[in-house]
Amino acid sequence: DQQVKQNSPSLSVQEGRISILNCDYTNSMFDYFLWYKKYPAEGPTFLISISSIKDKNEDGRFTVFLNKSAKHLSLHIVPSQPGDSAVYFCAARVVGGGADGLTFGKGTHLIIQP
Amino acid sequence: KAGVTQTPRYLIKTRGQQVTLSCSPISGHRSVSWYQQTPGQGLQFLFEYFSETQRNKGNFPGRFSGRQFSNSRSEMNVSTLELGDSALYLCASSPGGSGWIYEQYFGPGTRLTVT
Numbered sequence: 627d628q629q630v631k632q633n634s635p636s637l638s639v640q641e642g643r644i645s646i647l648n649c650d651y652t653n654s655m656f657d658y659f660l661w662y663k664k665y666p667a668e669g670p671t672f673l674i675s676i677s678s679i680k681d682k683n684e685d686g687r688f689t690v691f692l693n694k695s696a697k698h699l700s701l702h703i704v705p706s707q708p709g710d711s712a713v714y715f716c717a718a719r720v721v722g723g724g725a726d727g728l729t730f731g732k733g734t735h736l737i738i739q740p
Numbered sequence: 741k742a743g744v745t746q747t748p749r750y751l752i753k754t755r756g757q758q759v760t761l762s763c764s765p766i767s768g769h770r771s772v773s774w775y776q777q778t779p780g781q782g783l784q785f786l787f788e789y790f791s792e793t794q795r796n797k798g799n800f801p802g803r804f805s806g807r808q809f810s811n812s813r814s815e816m817n818v819s820t821l822e823l824g825d826s827a828l829y830l831c832a833s834s835p836g837g838s839g840w841i842y843e844q845y846f847g848p849g850t851r852l853t854v855t
Contacts, residue, residue: 660843669744669830669846670783715783727773727785727798728832728844 629653630718632731640739645703647734649716652697656718660728661690661701664713673714674701703736711738742767744833744847752853758819761850763831765812771836772814773844774806777828786829789814790836818852826854 631650639645649659657678662670676683676690676699683690689702703710713735717728745764753759765772774786785798789808806816812833818825828851832844 662846667848669832669848672843672845675843717783727775727788727796728783729785730775730783732782 628732629656630716630729630731632714632716632734634734635732636735636737638737638739639706641708642705645701645706645710645736645738647701647703647714647716647736649699649701649731650697651699651718653718653720653729654697655720656729658719659690659692659699660717660719661688662715662717662730663710664715664733670715706736706738708738708740711736744831744845746829746831746847746850748850749848750851750853752855753821755821755823755854757821758817759821759852760815760817761829761831761852763814763816763833763847765814765831765833766845769833769835769845770812771834771844772808772812773832773834774814774816775830775832776800777830777849778826783830786816821854823854826852828852 629652660675661673663673664670674685674688674690676692681692692699713733715733716731719728747762771790773788775783777783787797788795792808803819808814828849830849832846834844
């Protein structure tokens, strides 16, 4: 049972436009969400996170939106740049669980077209 | 600050053998987690260590084990290797501490191939 789902394996966006990556989750105990970016042959790199007490968090070109009632979050990248081409993972964990590792989605491969 | 380092970066083993992978966390970080990444299953949590104690374990068979040393360095061991164990094994470190959530910082991974 996949608790964190990224239903789009890949996404192609033109340079300069907005990239929207989506993530759905089923476990209502998840209380903290993170996005990671991964280039080939490298480990994932933390991008941005959001706690369930917020519905939006912004960091430069990256904004994460959380809709807790729909158990849905999204990552917006504006404007998209060629260096943004990578695999993006959505991850979640239970706050206060202390010991739980992150639960990851299977990733969305974002391709920025020139 | 140096990042998370993992050794070796690449490894080829034969089915039935065992393997030990090593991870050195960021200086000052006390929590180390291990993940397995495969094309079919994505990133899956193996286990986490904090202050030399395994705090939680994912849904993997007992062939997968780990330990953490007093300097926070961690090793994971896979015994009786199977072809399906071929994967990228990622280590992640965080400051740790109960009741707090920290973003985990990942190493580059060890690519294990079982033939």
